[in-house]
Amino acid sequence: MKIATWNINGVRARIESATAWVRDAAPDIVCLQEIKSEDKKFPAEAFEDLGYNVAIHGQKGFNGVAVLSRLPIDSAEPGLAGDDADDQARFLTVTVSTDTGALTVVSLYLPNGNPVASDKFAYKLAWMERLRAWAVDRLAEEEMFVLAGDYNVIPGARDARFPERWSDDALAQPETRAAYRRLVHLGLTEAYRACDDNDGAFTFWDYQAGAWQKNNGIRIDHMLLSPQAADRLVGADIDKRTRGWEKPSDHVPVVIELDV
DNA sequence: ATGGCTGCAGGATGCAGA
Numbered sequence: 001m002k003i004a005t006w007n008i009n010g011v012r013a014r015i016e017s018a019t020a021w022v023r024d025a026a027p028d029i030v031c032l033q034e035i036k037s038e039d040k041k042f043p044a045e046a047f048e049d050l051g052y053n054v055a056i057h058g059q060k061g062f063n064g065v066a067v068l069s070r071l072p073i074d075s076a077e078p079g080l081a082g083d084d085a086d087d088q089a090r091f092l093t094v095t096v097s098t099d100t101g102a103l104t105v106v107s108l109y110l111p112n113g114n115p116v117a118s119d120k121f122a123y124k125l126a127w128m129e130r131l132r133a134w135a136v137d138r139l140a141e142e143e144m145f146v147l148a149g150d151y152n153v154i155p156g157a158r159d160a161r162f163p164e165r166w167s168d169d170a171l172a173q174p175e176t177r178a179a180y181r182r183l184v185h186l187g188l189t190e191a192y193r194a195c196d197d198n199d200g201a202f203t204f205w206d207y208q209a210g211a212w213q214k215n216n217g218i219r220i221d222h223m224l225l226s227p228q229a230a231d232r233l234v235g236a237d238i239d240k241r242t243r244g245w246e247k248p249s250d251h252v253p254v255v256i257e258l259d260v
Numbered sequence: 261a262t263g264g265c266t267g268c269a270g271g272a273t274g275c276a277g278a
Contacts, residue, residue: 009277010267034277036268061268062276112278152278171278206278207265218278250266250278 001098001258002027003105005148005221006242007204007251011035011066015043017245022050025239027255028070029096031107031148035064042066057107059089065107065149071096080108082130090127098260100232101144108149113170121170124152128179135186135224144229144260147188150251151222153180155190158199159219171220189230191223191256196236203238204251212243221254232258 004027008014011032022030030052035042039058047054052068057078067076073094080091090109095102108131113124131147138145154172157163166172184190192201202217211217225233235257243252 013267034267112276114276114278166278169278204278206263209261209264220278247266 001029001260002255003029003031003146003148003223003258004253004255005031005033005107005150005223006253007033007109007150007221007249009034009036009249009251011037012041012043014247014249015046017242017247017249019046019050021239021242021253022047022052022068025253025255029105030068031105032066032068033064033107033109033150034062035066036062037064055092055094057089057092063089063109065089065092065109067092067094067105067107069094069096069105071098074102080127080130080134082133083126100260103229103260104138104143104145106145106147106149108147108151110149110151110153112152113176116168116170116173121173124170125175125179128176128183132179132183132186135183135188139186139226142228143226144232145226146229146256147224148254149222150220151180152220153177153222154218154220155180155222159202161200161202161216161218166218171218184224187227188224189227189233191225191230191233191236192219192238192254194230194233194236201238203254205243207250221251223254223256229258232260234259
């Protein structure tokens with residue numbers, strides 16, 4: 001089974017390249033972030049025509065996440081517990097049934113957090129603690145889950161082409177990295193690093209200043225696997241091709257293969 | 261670089277992104 005995550009940066013603006021990529025890569029499940037669309041404006045038919053079921057947690061203007069699945073979606077739950085006042089659409093939990101048991105897939109869009117000296121950074125760190133609490137609860141069930149999405153975290157220096165340029169950024173703060181490690185250290189497996197230890201692997205290149213042409217990228221889109229899912233991991237790849245397409249998202253898809 | 265693009269809402273430009 002192939003599972004993908006892709007910050008699409010506006011699903012309506014990107015519907016042609018999104019459907020073209022899905023058609024070509026043929027993933028079984030796709031987690032989308034930054035759909036920038038209300039549920040009712042999401043172009044579900046375009047994906048349904050390709051054989052996908054669709055779950056949407058949308059929001060007007062910005063944020064918004066979705067999951068496309070070739071398998072029937074048994075349940076879909078929007079939102080991340082821990083803050084009743086949080087109305088930002090950044091978390092969608094979907095469950096499907098596989099031959100090896102139930103599989104939970106989350107499409108998450110972790111807050112950017114810039115600027116660091118603002119309530120946005122505090123929101124990011126609080127959100128990461130809520131995510132850790134979610135993982136603690138789920139790990140107790142000892143089932144397969146995949147936390148897939150745009151984490152807005154550069155885990156280490158080798159995950160940026162020019163790490164020094166990110167030293168004041170929320171994506172690379174020591175507190176950000178420590179919160180990410182607290183999550184991983186619960187016993188999760190970061191799929192890409194488990195399969196590929198090379199430097200220079202990026203998932204985002206800014207639109208500005210020729211970042212793509214200069215390969216001035218960062219790796220911020222990740223998939224964290226529960227032990228039961230990690231046992232079935234057979235591969236992980238970053239599909240850079242889409243960044244060179246017409247009207248690209250600034251992020252590219254990350255794809256894993258699970259033997260389920 | 262002083263964020264140098266981009267999408268969205270709305271109907272001009274401001275906000276958000278990373």
